[in-house]
Amino acid sequence: MLDLSQLTPELVQSLSLEQRVELMELLERRKLLRARNRLANYSPYPKQLEFHAAGGDPTVRERLFMAGNQLGKTVAGASEFAMHLTGRYPKAWPGKKYPYAIRMIAGSESAELTKKGVQRLLVGPPELQAEWGTGMIPYDSIRDTARRQGVPDALASVTVQHECGDLSVVQFASYDQGRTKWQADTVNEVWFDEEPPEDVYSEGLTRTQATGGGVTVTFTPLLGMSNVVKRFLHDKVQGTHVTNMTIHDALHYTADEVERIVAAYPAHEREARAMGIPMMGSGQVFPVSESGIRIDPFPIPSHWPRLCALDFGWGHPAAAVWLAWDRDTDTIYVYDCWRGSETSVPMQAIIIKGRGVWIPAAWPHDGLQHDKGSGQQLAKQYKDAGVAMLAEHAKFPDGSIGFEAGISAMLTRFQTRQLRVFSTLTDWFGEFRMYHRKDGLVVKIDDDLLSATRVGLMAMRFGKSEIEARGHPMSDIVPMAPVHQPLDAVMGY
DSSP, X not given: OOOGGGOOHHHHHHOOHHHHHHHHHHHHHHXXXXXXXXXXXXXXXXXXXXXXXXXXXXXXXXXXXXXXXXXXXXXXXXXXXXXXHHTOOOTTOOSOOOSSOOEEEEEESSHHHHIIIIIHHHTOOTTOGGGTTOSSSOGGGEEEEEEOTTSTTOEEEEEEEOTTSSEEEEEEEEGGGOGGGGOOSOOSEXXXXXXXXXXXXXXXXXXXXXXXXXXXXXXXXTTOXXXXXXXXXXXXXXXXXXXXXXXXXXXTSOHHHHHHHHHHSOGGXXXXXXXXXXXXXXXXXXXXXXXXXXXXXXXXOTTSOEEEEEXXXXXXXXXXXXXXXXXXXXXXXXXXXXXXXSOOHHHHHHHHHHTOTTSXXXXXXXXXXXXXXXXXXXXXXXXXXXXXXXXXXXXXXXXXXOHHHHHHHHHHHHHTTOEEEETTOHHHHHHHHHOBEETTEEOOSSOHHHHHHHHHHHHGGGOBOHHHHHHSOOTTTSOOOOTTSOHHHHHTO
């Protein structure tokens, strides 16, 4: 018998006709065996791992995997639920584990889409029964299938052998059947592939209450900011988690392919289909393409002024962004950011100074407010902790601090590509994608880094360069590093 591990192009050329036939049969057999155990070869991307890990958090019951088209959201869902149905988990699996057989419901908008989506990825090509078992549920674990009446090649359920010895069952349903078809017995998991109507989603939650099970939505947000999406993004109901995957997170595309794919989408759908961003329409605060804002990181020249800009917070996150200004082109770059909830001023000060103790810090006018506990002004607390706070709160050159004026200044710079953001700042872009208006007013939720950016833009003229920091003592304004300590070490580089 031929040993495939020993094959070389030269050896193949020397094979007889019979040996070549044997080789083709061996290769087809290997291909079939691999196809019948796709789950064993699942290798998730970092964003898919983030989604899986959220399922392992006991405080998370509802997950939203929001991604562009063809990026791997449904594959991630199919892989995870195949694991739950079979009990076959990789050693380093970060998510939830079921040591017992489960019952679950999975589906999409219509019977056809359910068949071509979740059924195909879990079981195999619907129209080729001989290939059932080439989806994410391994062939050797499928024990039975039940047909769905009235829809060719569609399945109503699949019975799966779990490693514990008992049988798991996945039922298939579709949203167009109405909520009554989702009123099954108590189940462990519900998987909605694409966004469900609110009443169907509510029914899914109800089916898992007794088991404390999970409800998962994997979708491309083409319907805009619906009530189901708001539950995750705005209401932030306790026990929910959101994973946002963009085309830049899908490692199977090259940079050229990304550019070509994004350009091929209609302009009004581009953000949703490529970036997994809900279509905001006229409600988007910054109606500009993300690709025109993001830029790959580069070393900041030492003669460019830098500034740290703050947004105060406790119940909602406090935030800081670091900006650098290319005076020659009048372009401002956001090159670093931080955001954290319930973080004390001393801890924030350590984080801020770690990026560069010499960098001046701009702050909003609410820094003049007095803390209820200590009675001290917020800005003074940071200054006392060693942060190089500017003498006055951020304001435009004319002395104004208008919120909409700040938004307008940011938009103008975005449009002229004179405000750019390093592509590595995922938290910043996460806020940017969801920033929108309702009834004409900006919704000030999850806008901490954007608020800090607006503050920085107002005060950028007070930035200091590394050369200035080295050559000019500014002890009254900026705490300097000891002269024997390399400045790069102080900056945390």
